[in-house]
Each structure stands twice: as C-alpha cells, then as structure tokens.
Amino acid sequence: MKKINYLFLFTILLILVLTKLLIKNEYYLSIVIFGLFNAINASCFNILLGYTGIISLGQGAFYGIGAYCAVITAASYGISPSIAILMASFFSGILAFVVGYPTLRLHGHYLAMATLGFGMIIYVFMNEMAFLTGGPSGFLDINKFTLLGMSIYGESEFYIFVASMFFVFVVMFELFDKSFLAYKLKFIKESEFASKSFGINIFRTKLLTFSLVAAITAFNGGVYAYYAGFISPVSFNFHYSIQLLTMAIVGGVGSVSGGIVGAAILTALPEFMTAIEDYEMVLYGLFLAVTIIFLPEGLSGLFKKIVGKNASN
Amino acid sequence: MLQINQVSITFGGLKALENVSFKVPDNSITALIGPNGAGKTTLFNIITGFLKNNTGQIEFENDDITNLPPYKIFEKGIARTFQNLNVIKELSLPENLLLGIIGKDKPSALKSMLRLNSSYWNSVTERINECMVLTGIQEWQNKKVNEMPYGILKNLEMARAILSYPKLLLLDEPAAGLNNNEKEILIELVTKLKNRGITIFMVEHDMNFVSTLADNVVCLNYGRVIAKGTYQEIRNNSEVIKAYLGDTDA
Numbered sequence: 251m252k253k254i255n256y257l258f259l260f261t262i263l264l265i266l267v268l269t270k271l272l273i274k275n276e277y278y279l280s281i282v283i284f285g286l287f288n289a290i291n292a293s294c295f296n297i298l299l300g301y302t303g304i305i306s307l308g309q310g311a312f313y314g315i316g317a318y319c320a321v322i323t324a325a326s327y328g329i330s331p332s333i334a335i336l337m338a339s340f341f342s343g344i345l346a347f348v349v350g351y352p353t354l355r356l357h358g359h360y361l362a363m364a365t366l367g368f369g370m371i372i373y374v375f376m377n378e379m380a381f382l383t384g385g386p387s388g389f390l391d392i393n394k395f396t397l398l399g400m401s402i403y404g405e406s407e408f409y410i411f412v413a414s415m416f417f418v419f420v421v422m423f424e425l426f427d428k429s430f431l432a433y434k435l436k437f438i439k440e441s442e443f444a445s446k447s448f449g450i451n452i453f454r455t456k457l458l459t460f461s462l463v464a465a466i467t468a469f470n471g472g473v474y475a476y477y478a479g480f481i482s483p484v485s486f487n488f489h490y491s492i493q494l495l496t497m498a499i500v501g502g503v504g505s506v507s508g509g510i511v512g513a514a515i516l517t518a519l520p521e522f523m524t525a526i527e528d529y530e531m532v533l534y535g536l537f538l539a540v541t542i543i544f545l546p547e548g549l550s551g552l553f554k555k556i557v558g559k560n561a562s563n
Numbered sequence: 564m565l566q567i568n569q570v571s572i573t574f575g576g577l578k579a580l581e582n583v584s585f586k587v588p589d590n591s592i593t594a595l596i597g598p599n600g601a602g603k604t605t606l607f608n609i610i611t612g613f614l615k616n617n618t619g620q621i622e623f624e625n626d627d628i629t630n631l632p633p634y635k636i637f638e639k640g641i642a643r644t645f646q647n648l649n650v651i652k653e654l655s656l657p658e659n660l661l662l663g664i665i666g667k668d669k670p671s672a673l674k675s676m677l678r679l680n681s682s683y684w685n686s687v688t689e690r691i692n693e694c695m696v697l698t699g700i701q702e703w704q705n706k707k708v709n710e711m712p713y714g715i716l717k718n719l720e721m722a723r724a725i726l727s728y729p730k731l732l733l734l735d736e737p738a739a740g741l742n743n744n745e746k747e748i749l750i751e752l753v754t755k756l757k758n759r760g761i762t763i764f765m766v767e768h769d770m771n772f773v774s775t776l777a778d779n780v781v782c783l784n785y786g787r788v789i790a791k792g793t794y795q796e797i798r799n800n801s802e803v804i805k806a807y808l809g810d811t812d813a
Contacts (some may be wrong), residue, residue: 433661443649447649449634450634
C-alpha cells in the first residue's frame with residue numbers, strides 16, 4: 251500500500267494558514283479564494299483526464315449548474331444555502347450520469363466534442379432562460395451564505411471556509427491517490443483492453459467517476475456562487491473548461507499536486523498580465539503546447555524530478 | 564472445461580472462422596496452431612468476449628458464455644495474456660500485477676481510501692511477492708517497466724493472469740520473441756501451472772514448444788478446424804502438412 255504523503259498535506263495546511271496570517275489585503279485574499287475554487291475544479295478535471303483518461307470539456311457547465319441550482323433553489327424555496335448546495339451537487343451528479351451514459355461510450359476527440367456540446371447547450375440555456383437564470387445579465391438575488399446557522403460573509407470568513415473545504419478535498423484526493431481505486435482508474439486509462447480482460451467494468455467505473463466528479467465540481471460551484479454574490483453565464487463557459495484543462499496539464503496530470511500547482515499559477519498569472527488580457531486564450535494555448543512538448547509530467551513532475559535528483563546527490 | 568460449438572464469424576465478406584468446434588479438457592494443455600491469418604487470435608477474442616460470433620456457442624464449465632462482456636467472462640475464471648504486450652509503463656512491476664488482483668477481488672474503494680483494509684493490503688503484497696518468485700521476475704521489481712527485457716514483460720503478463728487465480732488460462736503466443744533459455748523457463752512455468760490445476764489453452768507457432776507441452780493440439784486453417792488430436796497425430800496429418808508447407812504435388 252502506498253504511503254500517505256503527510257509532508258505534502260502538512261505543506262498545504264501550512265500554506266493555507268500562512269496565507270491567512272500574512273495576506274491582509276482583501277483583494278489579494280479574493281484572488282487566493284478564486285485560486286482555491288480553481289484548484290478544486292482543476293483537480294477534479296485531473297481525476298478525469300489524468301487518472302481515468304476521460305477528456306471532458308463540459309466541466310465548466312457542471313460548475314455553473316452547481317452555482318445556478320444552488321442559488322435558484324435557495325431563492326425560490328427559501329431553503330438554507332448549505333442544503334441548496336448539497337441538492338445542486340446531487341442534481342449535477344444525476345445529470346452527469348444521464349449525459350455520461352451515451353457520451354462515455356466515446357473516446358478521445360469524439361468524447362471531447364460530445365462534452366463540449368453539452369457545455370455549449372448549458373451555456374445557451376443559462377443565457378436564454380432569463381426568467382430563471384437572469385440571462386446574460388446574470389443572477390443577482392443571492393442571499394448570504396449560512397452554515398449551521400452561522401452567517402459567512404466577507405473575504406476573511408469566506409477564506410477560512412473555502413480553505414477548510416479545500417483542505418478536506420486535498421486530504422480526500424490524497425487518500426484516493428493511494429487507494430485501489432486510483433490504480434483501477436489508471437489501468438482503465440492506460441489500457442482498456444487489458445482492464446476489460448481482468449474483470450473491470452470500464453463503462454460503469456467511468457460513469458460513476460464522471461458523475462462523482464461532476465457532483466464535487468457542482469458543490470464547489472454552489473459555494474462559489476455564494477462567495478461571488480453574483481453569477482453570470484460567462485463564468486461557466488467553454489473558456490473556463492479550457493482554463494481547467496490548461497491548469498491540469500500545466501500542473502501535471504495524474505498527480506494530486508498537478509491541479510493545485512496549475513491553478514495557483516494560472517489564477518495568479520493574469521493578475522500580473524492585465525495589459526495582455528485580450529490574448530489570454532493565446533497564452534493558454536502557448537502554455538499547453540510548451541508543457542505537452544517539454545514537460546509531459548507538468549510542473550509538479552518537474553519539481554519532483556528536481557527534488558529527487560537533489561535527494562539522490 | 565471449455566467447449567466451442569460451431570462458432571463462425573465474418574468480417575465483411577471474409578469468413579474468419581467457420582463452424583469451429585472442439586473441446587479443451589479440464590487440467591490439460593491444449594495448443595491452437597495454424598498459419599498466420601488462420602483465425603487463432605480471433606477465436607481467443609471471441610472466447611474472452613472482445614468479438615461477437617455470428618453463430619455458434621461457447622460453454623465454460625457447462626455455462627453458456629457466448630457473447631458475455633469480457634469482465635463477466637473473467638469473473639467466470641478465464642484469464643488471458645496478449646499477443647502484443649499490454650503492460651503499463653507508468654507503473655512499477657508490482658503495481659502492474661495489481662490489475663490481476665483488483666479485477667478478481669474487487670476490493671472496496673471506500674475501505675481502501677479510508678485505509679480500513681490494511682490486512683488485505685498485506686495479503687496482496689504477499690501474493691504479489693509469491694507470484695513474482697514463481698514467475699522468476701522478483702529481481703526486476705525495482706526496475707522501471709520500460710527498462711525490462713521482452714521476456715520479463717511476457718512473464719509479467721503471465722504473473723498478472725496467475726494472480727487472478729484463473730481456472731482456464733489463455734496464452735496468446737507465449738513463446739514469441741523469447742530466446743531458448745527463456746523458452747525453457749516458460750515451459751517449466753507452464754508445467755507448474757498445469758500441476759496447480761490450471762487448464763491452459765494457448766495459441767503458439769513454435770512447434771518445439773507445442774510438442775513439449777501440449778496434451779492436445781487443434782489446427783486451424785482459413786478459419787476451419789483441419790485437424791485435432793495429440794501432437795504426434797497432428798504432425799503426421801496431411802492437411803496440416805499441406806497448410807504449413809503447401810501442396811507438394813504443385
């Protein structure tokens with residue numbers, strides 16, 4: 251059994267605590283919070299692409315479904331935001347199951363196209379169903395976020411909540427990475443032929459993984475909606491799915507740290523490059539190309555190699 | 564143990580297999596031989612559920628397994644190796660062997676994540692070590708898979724299949740690409756497996772290998788069974804000689 255990387259978990263915890271202690275500026279704290287949301291989503295994407303070999307370009311849509319469902323349910327029926335987020339997560343999981351049932355029989359580019367199509371449909375739905383979603387102007391009527399009767403409001407309080415949620419997610423991801431399930435998914439990714447021959451029900455495993463990942467992404471989306479206080483379709487469009495893809499690949503697919511490293515870099519980078527904001531997609535393309543050609547294991551893979559080399563010296 | 568009844572399959576207009584029938588007896592080694600393109604691997608793929616036959620039936624231990632999906636056929640106790648290696652280069656040798664165990668035991672993902680089955684993990688490690696010793700690959704366990712010679716990778720595939728405790732083991736060209744020394748070791752291993760009660764059904768081109776190991780031989784040519792019997796019976800069969808050497812009258 252692979253050992254849990256306690257050093258990695260401790261480092262993450264330390265960074266989260268130090269961030270809270272050192273960053274007092276609310277704007278910078280908000281960037282870190284957005285980075286944490288992205289890190290969870292990119293890690294979810296990583297489970298699909300890096301572990302299972304599912305290339306889904308509809309992850310932005312599940313994030314949006316979580317956000318919209320949570321706020322619409324809470325606003326329409328007056329239920330607690332935390333319950334609404336759980337309901338949105340459940341609904342997204344079910345929807346992913348329905349969407350995945352026909353699409354996960356496809357592979358490679360075909361699967362990417364099918365999930366891209368799903369993402370586009372949801373984007374159009376968010377824009378056109380204005381009576382429900384607020385249309386392109388977005389959804390403004392978002393209540394304050396409460397958890398167990400406590401109101402969570404402001405950058406500092408939200409940071410504690412999102413950082414805790416993120417840390418729980420990282421611990422779960424680390425436990426997953428060192429479990430039989432991670433091996434099972436990696437076998438599917440590397441050789442469906444061999445996996446089928448050795449008793450793995452490929453389709454069922456892929457479908458459950460896809461649904462579970464969509465549910466986690468939607469949960470994250472629900473919390474994001476309450477944090478942002480405003481949601482619009484633009485936040486969940488195709489571009490966001492491509493951003494997640496870039497974060498996962500630049501960070502390194504198939505590892506726990508990959509999505510986190512990728513999200514940290516690609517959330518922070520635009521803040522320093524506002525002058526070339528219009529060329530963001532070009533930059534993402536460039537990052538993708540450079541990483542795929544020169545760093546197939548991503549930045550976290552490079553870091554591990556450097557640390558391993560120094561340790562052996 | 565395994566009974567093939569009137570199995571046929573066509574690809575477009577090509578009859579890859581035509582009314583193929585024979586039995587693989589329990590606790591025996593049966594070899595399927597025939598020239599290239601005879602339909603041997605196609606039959607393996609039908610037995611293991613990767614291809615669907617047009618007509619005919621396949622029975623395993625008196626159960627109809629025709630057209631079951633591959634994972635269900637594996638659950639019945641049929642494991643296989645591949646003509647083209649199917650090992651995962653990203654993983655270490657022991658990790659590659661896990662595939663045989665995970666597929667068979669289906670350990671709980673949640674228990675595994677929450678580390679509630681450490682005694683099971685220990686037994687898995689023991690099983691893997693034992694199997695590496697049996698197949699002679701234990702010295703390679705710390706090497707990367709892409710640094711291993713072909714013969715070791717072949718044994719890795721064999722070890723992976725053995726770890727699933729199969730009743731019937733299908734070996735697709737196990738001796739292909741091996742040197743004489745490696746073939747000797749493989750013969751010893753296959754004999755050991757038979758002695759452990761595993762029935763072996765193999766596709767093989769190496770006739771020395773077949774003559775040393777096989778209790779029964781089935782010869783296919785152009786998708787039809789042209790001969791079956793012991794190796795001695797097969798080697799003197801005029802149809803088989805014609806299939807391999809051509810018509811001497813021509």
